[in-house]
Structure formats: structure tokens, C-alpha cells
Amino acid sequence: MAAMNDADAKIPVSVVTGFLGSGKTTLVNHILTGQHGKKIAVIENEFGEVGIDDALVLRSKEEVIEMNNGCICCTVRGDLVRILNTLLKRKDRFDAILIETTGLADPAPVAQTFFVDDSLAGRLALDAIITVVDAKHIEQHLDEEKPEGQVAFADVILLNKADLVSEDDQKRITARIKAINASAEVINTVKCNVDLDKIINIKGFQLEKVLEMDPNFLDHKHDDRVTSVGFEVEGECEGHRLNAWLSRLMMEQGVDLFRSKGIIAVHKSPERHFFQGVHMLLTFGSSAEGLGQPWQPGEKRTNKLVFIGRNLDREQLRADFQACII
Numbered sequence: 001m002a003a004m005n006d007a008d009a010k011i012p013v014s015v016v017t018g019f020l021g022s023g024k025t026t027l028v029n030h031i032l033t034g035q036h037g038k039k040i041a042v043i044e045n046e047f048g049e050v051g052i053d054d055a056l057v058l059r060s061k062e063e064v065i066e067m068n069n070g071c072i073c074c075t076v077r078g079d080l081v082r083i084l085n086t087l088l089k090r091k092d093r094f095d096a097i098l099i100e101t102t103g104l105a106d107p108a109p110v111a112q113t114f115f116v117d118d119s120l121a122g123r124l125a126l127d128a129i130i131t132v133v134d135a136k137h138i139e140q141h142l143d144e145e146k147p148e149g150q151v152a153f154a155d156v157i158l159l160n161k162a163d164l165v166s167e168d169d170q171k172r173i174t175a176r177i178k179a180i181n182a183s184a185e186v187i188n189t190v191k192c193n194v195d196l197d198k199i200i201n202i203k204g205f206q207l208e209k210v211l212e213m214d215p216n217f218l219d220h221k222h223d224d225r226v227t228s229v230g231f232e233v234e235g236e237c238e239g240h241r242l243n244a245w246l247s248r249l250m251m252e253q254g255v256d257l258f259r260s261k262g263i264i265a266v267h268k269s270p271e272r273h274f275f276q277g278v279h280m281l282l283t284f285g286s287s288a289e290g291l292g293q294p295w296q297p298g299e300k301r302t303n304k305l306v307f308i309g310r311n312l313d314r315e316q317l318r319a320d321f322q323a324c325i326i
């Protein structure tokens with residue numbers, strides 16, 4: 001009997017990165033709901049201790065597993081290895097793995113896992129790093145500092161939110177991306193609507209290429225200027241108090257608040273309410289608009305909040321939120 005080629009036996013792993021709010025969850029939803037005949041296991045890393053994206057991701061036949069222990073840079077080795085090993089015990093149930101990283105994570109530590117960890121190196125193959133870029137905000141971010149790493153290490157770049165910029169803008173941004181990373185394929189998308197064959201199982205990642213660019217790729221150091229605060233509080237919120245607190249918070253700390261998200265149980269409302277913010281911009285939604293599910297009869301009402309930013313005071317945030325509970 002012909003022995004199976006080792007490389008063929010490896011399960012492809014795709015890593016989705018992208019700055020906060022660029023469209024990573026939109027891409028995961030696109031993949032989960034697509035008619036592609038592939039069974040894909042999704043691992044999500046929420047930056048914070050409670051999972052919120054999980055509630056926003058549409059459920060489908062694929063499995064979604066969530067990692068909740070803070071920044072992927074720090075916990076990746078333990079958590080990711082453990083989760084991947086658990087997944088591998090059920091490997092007859094999927095053909096590919098997709099890892100959605102937090103918007104701030106440098107993809108390096110995720111990618112390293114597949115080379116550094118012996119238990120995984122032989123069984124999984126890092127297929128590609130897919131970076132989602134927000135066409136509207138990328139230039140501002142490139143001018144400031146952050147997503148260079150995400151752009152530099154990407155194998156495929158989705159220039160998403162193409163609907164929000166002109167064709168000239170798209171050309172200029174593509175040129176700027178190419179100046180950072182000439183070898184990545186750049187695909188313009190709206191709502192991350194991309195042919196899945198262009199992003200999954202494409203064998204795009206090459207360690208040699210990356211090491212040539214960054215010889216220190218395999219020894220990443222964590223940037224600890226930014227922290228996350230996540231907490232869960234049982235009970236029902238008084239809507240006006242919550243609004244007043246969030247408005248004050250955005251006004252006073254908006255500059256330092258990169259991202260905020262919450263799942264809220266509002267007093268006397270059967271709907272599950274959500275808020276999400278980027279700096280001072282806050283939007284609200286609820287299960288009445290088809291986002292997530294209403295509270296089920298008998299289900300415990302609980303609130304989950306996550307804040308990501310600089311100089312966050314966990315105790316204060318929690319106490320202020322607690323004061324909104326009836």
C-alpha cells in the first residue's frame with residue numbers, strides 16, 4: 001500500500017488578521033455561510049476575558065471554538081496549542097482550520113506556533129496569513145504605527161470596504177501596501193466578499209520568505225502598552241444609566257479607547273442588546289434587528305463587556321457598570 005505523503009496529510013490552517021473593525025468577523029461569517037462544501041473549524045481569539053464576537057458570529061454547521069484568555073500574543077503558546085490538540089482529536093470532522101486573531105495581535109506568535117510546537121508541526125500546515133484592511137482607515141493607521149506587521153506578513157490582503165473609497169484611493173492604497181509587502185496578493189472587497197478558493201488552501205505561507213524579511217520572526221516580544229479589560233456582570237441594566245455612563249466614558253477616555261463591545265441585558269426587554277465602539281463612535285443594536293438571539297425563557301440575564309485601550313482602570317470600569325444594574 002502506498003504510504004500517504006506527509007505533506008498531504010497536514011491540515012491547512014489559515015490565520016485572519018486585520019486592524020480593529022476592519023472586517024475580520026465579516027470575513028469569518030462569509031466563510032461560515034459560504035457554499036463551498038468544506039468543513040472549517042474556526043478558532044476565535046477575543047482580546048479580553050469574555051467572548052463577544054462569538055455571539056455576533058452567525059452559527060452554522062461548522063464549529064466555532066473561542067479562546068478567552070487575553071491577548072493572543074501572550075497566551076497563544078499555551079491556549080492555541082491546547083485548543084489545536086483538542087481539535088485534532090476530532091480531525092475527521094473538518095478539512096481546514098481558520099484562526100481569527102484579535103485586531104491588535106501581531107500575527108507572528110500565531111504563525112510561530114506551527115513551527116515551534118513539535119506536537120503540531122507535523123500535523124498542521126500554516127496555509128496563509130490573510131489580512132483584512134479597512135480601505136477607509138488604513139492610511140491613517142499606517143501613518144500612526146500599528147498594522148505594518150499585519151500587512152508585512154500577509155500572504156493575501158483583502159482591501160475591504162472598497163465601497164467607501166474612490167478608485168483612485170484604491171490604487172494609491174494598493175501601491176502603499178505593495179511598498180510594504182510586494183509579494184502579497186491584494187484583493188479589493190466589499191463586506192469581504194471574496195472567492196474562498198483565493199484564500200483557503202492556497203499554500204501561501206513560506207517561512208523562508210518571512211525570515212528573510214525579519215530574521216527575528218520566531219522570537220516575538222509582546223507590546224504591552226495596550227491592555228484589555230473584560231468582565232461579566234449578572235442582572236439587568238437600567239438603559240438611561242448605561243447610556244449616561246457610556247457617553248461620559250467615550251467623552252473622557254475616547255482617545256485611549258480603541259475598541260469597546262458589550263452584550264447587554266436591558267431591564268424589561270426580551271431582546272439581547274449590543275454596543276460596539278471605535279474610539280468615540282458608538283453604535284447600538286439588538287436581537288430585534290437580527291443580531292444574535294433574544295433571551296430565551298429562563299435564560300440567566302448577564303452582561304459581558306470588553307474594553308481595549310491604553311490606561312484602562314479595570315476596577316473603575318467594573319464599578320461604574322455595576323452601578324447601571326437594577
Ligand SMILES: Nc1nc2c(ncn2[C@@H]2O[C@H](COP(=O)(O)OP(=O)(O)OP(=O)(O)O)[C@@H](O)[C@H]2O)c(=O)[nH]1
Pocket residue numbers: 018019020021022023024025026027053102103160161162163164189190191192259
Ligand atoms: N461599508 C462597509 N462596511 C463594512 C464592510 N465590511 C465590514 N463592514 C462593517 O465594518 C464594521 C466592522 O466589521 P467587523 O467584521 O466586525 O470587523 P472586525 O475586524 O471583526 O472587528 P474587531 O473584531 O473589533 O476587530 C461592521 O459594522 C461591518 O458591518 C464593507 O466592505 N463596507
